[in-house]
Amino acid sequence: MSKNKYEYKFGLLGVGKMGSAILGGLINKEIYKPEEIVIYTLEEDIKEKYKKQGINIANDEIDLFNSSSVTLMAIKPQIYDSVLEKVKGNYNNKTIISIAPGKKIEYLESFFKDAFIVRAMPNTPALINQAMITYAVNNESEEEKIEEAKKIFSSIGKSIVLEEWQIDEAIPLNGSMPAYIFKFAKDFIDCGIGHGLSEEKAKELALNSIIGSSLLALSSPDDLQTLINNVCSKGGTTIAGLQKLEENGFTTSIQACFDACVNRSKELGK
Ligand SMILES: NC(=O)c1ccc[n+]([C@@H]2O[C@H](COP(=O)([O-])OP(=O)(O)OC[C@H]3O[C@@H](n4cnc5c(N)ncnc54)[C@H](OP(=O)(O)O)[C@@H]3O)[C@@H](O)[C@H]2O)c1
Numbered sequence: 687m688s689k690n691k692y693e694y695k696f697g698l699l700g701v702g703k704m705g706s707a708i709l710g711g712l713i714n715k716e717i718y719k720p721e722e723i724v725i726y727t728l729e730e731d732i733k734e735k736y737k738k739q740g741i742n743i744a745n746d747e748i749d750l751f752n753s754s755s756v757t758l759m760a761i762k763p764q765i766y767d768s769v770l771e772k773v774k775g776n777y778n779n780k781t782i783i784s785i786a787p788g789k790k791i792e793y794l795e796s797f798f799k800d801a802f803i804v805r806a807m808p809n810t811p812a813l814i815n816q817a818m819i820t821y822a823v824n825n826e827s828e829e830e831k832i833e834e835a836k837k838i839f840s841s842i843g844k845s846i847v848l849e850e851w852q853i854d855e856a857i858p859l860n861g862s863m864p865a866y867i868f869k870f871a872k873d874f875i876d877c878g879i880g881h882g883l884s885e886e887k888a889k890e891l892a893l894n895s896i897i898g899s900s901l902l903a904l905s906s907p908d909d910l911q912t913l914i915n916n917v918c919s920k921g922g923t924t925i926a927g928l929q930k931l932e933e934n935g936f937t938t939s940i941q942a943c944f945d946a947c948v949n950r951s952k953e954l955g956k
Contacts, residue, residue, distance in 0.1 A: 692780065694742060695722040696838070697754025699769070701732050704785060705760030707812040711841030713739070714815075726750040747773050751780075756834060758783040763954045770797040777801040781831050783838070787857060788955025791824045791850055802831045807853050807861045808842060817843030818860045822850035854951040858944045861951075866943065871896060 696718045698705050709725070712718050720740035726747055727733060733743045744750035751757055751773045761769060763786035774797040783804040784794055794803045806821035819839045823832060839845035848856060858866070871892045878888030903913055918925040 692755035693753045694724040695755050696724070697744070697750045697757040698723070698725045699747060699750055699757065699759045700761035701725055701727040701729070701736070702760060703810065704808060704812060705758075706732075707810070707817075708758065708760065708808075708838070708842055709736070709741075711812065711815055712838065715841040717837055717841045724750060724754050751775075751777070755779075756781040756783065756838070758785070758838070760785060763787060763789055770794075774798065781835065783835060786954075787861060787951040788854065788953065790955055791822065793955070795824060802828050804832075804835045805850060805853060806835075806839070806845070807857060808839075809860050809862075810864050812842040815842055818863075819843060819845040820848045820853050820856050820860055821845055822848055822853055854955070855948055857951045858947040862947050867896065 696712065698709055701709060705725075705727075709723070712723065713720060721742070724742040724744050725733075725736055726744040726749070737743055742753075744753060747769055757780070759766075759769075759782070766786060766789055776799040778800040779802075780798075780800075781802045781804065782794065782798050783806055785806050785808055787807065789805065791803050791805050794805065795801075803824040804821055805823075806819055808817045808819045811817050812819075817839075819842070821835065821839070823835070826832070836845055871889075874892045875885065875888040878892065879885055883891075899913075903910060906913060908916070914928075918928060
């Protein structure tokens with residue numbers, strides 16, 4: 687199969703939360719023109735919406751895979767087996783990107799003979815082009831294809847390459863991290879409300895403090911422990927709170943959360 691055999695440059699299977707964020711990023715950043723994109727989804731209203739924007743609609747999953755040079759799968763891991771059974775075949779000179787937790791390159795290769803495989807893990811800040819994406823590939827010598835995958839990822843955020851086994855281990859740090867941060871912020875905001883602040887002001891204070899602290903930590907030469915120490919003056923307010931976090935098992939809870947998240951990712955891949 688030659689490169690030119692694929693009618694469209696980019697194909698997307700599944701246009702849910704992640705798929706629509708990626709599609710939006712690709713169009714807004716003009717990585718591909720709408721007419722270079724083909725999608726397949728089960729929902730008629732979504733097909734209509736994107737058709738109006740000049741995006742092509744595949745007839746089914748097989749048509750999508752056969753017509754796109756790069757195909758990104760944004761469907762749930764639970765339906766991979768049934769969908770991949772339908773579309774399996776020889777895909778010479780084609781790139782397949784999977785963003786499902788636990789679905790290994792070896793598993794994907796068993797369905798897609800000769801394809802260049804990218805296993806990636808994004809997160810929901812993709813919705814505002816601030817995703818943190820990890821990825822691994824099945825052939826590191828395919829530089830052009832790696833560049834194209836990175837270009838796709840750049841439309842929704844930043845990407846870093848990992849060893850494949852590290853993708854599951856890193857999921858708490860990127861794929862699932864937004865939920866943990868939201869939970870952390872929500873608990874603090876709820877306490878603020880309990881202490882008499884309005885929800886609006888508590889939210890503004892907490893969320894902007896999280897942004898500012900992240901930006902400080904990313905730009906500072908100091909390590910995180912030094913940055914923690916810098917806020918904790920002896921006998922002060924912060925240290926009083928931190929001691930309570932530790933007494934109440936904060937670090938142990940984070941470790942249990944991390945392990946459960948990684949283990950679930952591995953289970954989903956079985
Ligand atoms: N959301 C996250 O934070 C996140 C983070 C990292 C990775 N991911 C991964 O990204 C992938 C997509 O997740 P999501 O959150 O975007 O899920 P989602 O919102 O449920 O989107 C999946 C979409 O695929 C559609 N679909 C189901 N079967 C299909 C088929 N045969 N052909 C085409 N479309 C089909 C679904 O339609 P119906 O709803 O009608 O079934 C739904 O619209 C998953 O593998 C997920 O694990 C998600």
